[in-house]
Amino acid sequence: MEDIKNIPEEFSFEKEKEIARSFSKRFQWEMILIGVGQATVWLSLWPLVINGYISLFFGSLIATICACFAYLPSHEAQHGNYSRGNPKRRWIDSFVSHFTLITIMFPHDLMRCTHMKHHAYTNNPEKDPDYDTASAKSLWEVITATQVGIKKYESIAEIFKNDNAFMKSFNKGVIIGMMYRVILLTLVVMFPLETLLLWWLPSKFGIIYLSTFFSWYPHYQADIGRYKDTKFWSHWMPRYLNHSMQLHFVHHLHPGIGHYDEPKAIEALKPFLIAREVPGAEDIPESVKYNPLIKR
Amino acid sequence: MDKFNEILTNHISNWNMVWFGLIFWGSVINAIAELYLVNNNSIFCYLFGFLLGVVAKIRGTWLWKI
Numbered sequence: 001m002e003d004i005k006n007i008p009e010e011f012s013f014e015k016e017k018e019i020a021r022s023f024s025k026r027f028q029w030e031m032i033l034i035g036v037g038q039a040t041v042w043l044s045l046w047p048l049v050i051n052g053y054i055s056l057f058f059g060s061l062i063a064t065i066c067a068c069f070a071y072l073p074s075h076e077a078q079h080g081n082y083s084r085g086n087p088k089r090r091w092i093d094s095f096v097s098h099f100t101l102i103t104i105m106f107p108h109d110l111m112r113c114t115h116m117k118h119h120a121y122t123n124n125p126e127k128d129p130d131y132d133t134a135s136a137k138s139l140w141e142v143i144t145a146t147q148v149g150i151k152k153y154e155s156i157a158e159i160f161k162n163d164n165a166f167m168k169s170f171n172k173g174v175i176i177g178m179m180y181r182v183i184l185l186t187l188v189v190m191f192p193l194e195t196l197l198l199w200w201l202p203s204k205f206g207i208i209y210l211s212t213f214f215s216w217y218p219h220y221q222a223d224i225g226r227y228k229d230t231k232f233w234s235h236w237m238p239r240y241l242n243h244s245m246q247l248h249f250v251h252h253l254h255p256g257i258g259h260y261d262e263p264k265a266i267e268a269l270k271p272f273l274i275a276r277e278v279p280g281a282e283d284i285p286e287s288v289k290y291n292p293l294i295k296r
Numbered sequence: 297m298d299k300f301n302e303i304l305t306n307h308i309s310n311w312n313m314v315w316f317g318l319i320f321w322g323s324v325i326n327a328i329a330e331l332y333l334v335n336n337n338s339i340f341c342y343l344f345g346f347l348l349g350v351v352a353k354i355r356g357t358w359l360w361k362i
Contacts, residue, residue, distance in 0.1 A: 143359070144357065144359050147357060147358055147359050148357070150308075150309060150312060151356075154309065178308070181312075184320070185315075185316070185319045185320060188319065188320050188323045188324065189319065189323050192323040192324045192326065192327035193324065193327050193328070195320075195323075195324075196324050200320070
């Protein structure tokens with residue numbers, strides 16, 4: 001970890017960790033509700049559309065909203081933020097993540113192992129699995145990067161092929177990914193337009209939304225290093241519509257902080273970030289409320 | 297079994313776009329054609345999906361390249 005000289009003792013890394021830890025204890029029930037809720041709504045769309053209770057286009061709109069809500073509950077699970085180190089609660093991480101990701105056809109194990117590498121090597125052109133979207137020069141490049149599919153994961157596997165724990169999780173994810181493909185191709189033969197508009201297209205929108213707000217905006221043109229690899233950014237959208245990803249900076253510092261506790265955590269950590277001369281830290285509001293969140 | 301897995305993995309890696317074009321886009325185009333065309337021939341729909349997959353495989357992407 002790089003450090004700036006002359007950091008006063010009151011803003012030491014140990015003190016920073018202590019504050020972060022106080023926001024890393026609460027049970028993340030909101031995320032479970034969102035993850036399980038959106039996947040249940042999405043699953044219920046199929047009989048509702050097929051039996052004609054709602055129109056396919058209305059169903060597609062709801063499915064797209066579900067897809068945009070699908071990743072974050074899994075993201076909390078990938079960091080073990082439901083079980084909080086309790087082995088008896090680990091099933092919650094696994095269940096919530098697998099279930100919520102159905103909407104966007106992502107395998108939990110693949111997401112978890114690549115996301116851990118993203119945290120370990122953020123913005124490293126060779127090793128960060130999200131570098132393709134984070135370094136995109138336009139939204140169109142983000143969109144094309146999300147469509148690379150299997151080739152992207154082949155190159156990631158090549159980089160980390162000697163990491164046994166990574167490859168074990170990766171290969172498990174590949175099998176689930178193939179199962180998704182088989183289910184998709186079976187459903188499309190039976191319900192072609194429903195499969196296109198309830199699953200395939202919404203999942204694409206969900207993945208583009210995810211890559212844009214979770215990867216591109218927070219990491220684009222950011223440097224390498226603990227206090228440099230993620231940036232504060234502003235957007236015309238109310239922060240609730242981009243999942244408060246303007247606060248992604250604090251997630252990279254302390255991934256154990258629950259998503260809905262991040263605003264309070266960043267308020268408490270503001271003096272620490274100013275002491276470390278983090279760009280934009282001075283603009284963090286005293287109380288994080290609506291939007292604009294951070295004016296930089 | 298390992299040999300089978302290797303062959304299957306290589307096949308999926310090399311031909312997934314073609315299969316996806318044939319089955320997924322073929323089915324979707326066929327369903328749209330059934331809705332809007334009076335004389336629909338399913339074979340042409342699946343052939344078109346297959347061709348989309350072949351083109352995507354050759355180009356390496358489904359989308360426009362920058």
